[in-house]
Amino acid sequence: MSQDILNILKNAFPSAIVEQETETGDYLEIKPGEWFEIATFLHDTPELHFDSLQCITGVDWGPEAHLEVRYNLHSMKHKHKLEIRIVLDRETPEVPSVEKIWRVADWFEREVYDMYGIVFTGHRDLRRILLPDDWIGWPLRKDYETPETYHGIVVPKIKEEWE
């Protein structure tokens, strides 16, 4: 991330950017509140022109810590890229959806929701994408416990008896 992008963003959204101790230039951490406006700004401003959302990643930092969402943006025109990180509360993880800005975010956000239970507010079709609809729990969270049965199918946990 170049310094220019950071300056443009700091001027446009002075309160949304979380101050960092070391600005290594790899990523930018923002608060979840204004994310939709920032994303629209990143997409529509001609000198930024982030037309490609390459990836959305969910991160769980452990049962005592927070959840996190990361967005990897890239501009086909200017050939620059940017990583946005949003730290979320573990109890009520909610972040505005950017599915209306980058259509590819539709399935990305559904997958992050499926695995981490992070709710993307404003998403028009937020369902599980890989797991069955009646699945209980968020499997990639660190404190997830494998269910013992699924529709009467036993999922053996203790493996010693089987070997």
Next chain:
Amino acid sequence: MGVLEHKFQDNIVVASIDKLLSWARSTSPWYFQFGLACCAIEMMATAASRHDLERIGMMPRSSPRQADVMIVSGTVTLKMGLRVKRLYEQMADPKYVIAMGSCATSGGPYWQYGYHVLKGVDLVVPVDVYVPGCPPRPEALLEGLLKLQEKIRHERPLTRKTGT
């Protein structure tokens, strides 16, 4: 067939209907064509020209209602496990199941930590032949299919079971 044997010309074979039925079943077990993971690639290789499943009378059918054998080729997730069970129930009797590869046999590499993987397809449907391997080579699958044919050939579908 002591009495009737060799009474007719050479192109008439006399056999008991029981043996004939199991022989006919064993030599044309049509398999249900669906692949779940990488084992399906080996199953396709087995069906293709080099190994050629049709020379032992097996051909793929796309509908469970026309199939006799279900080759569970690959990782069965819990979500798919319910569907595998339903597909098995839709097949007409007599029906057989082959668990191909370590995933279908026991969960394979997902044995310990795969929260979404069925730990062996025999938890859902009865399995006739297990083919080990990850994935099994086409020769191994052929061996398993020949074992299944042998099993079918020893069945006596019309003989009433007495005693136990």
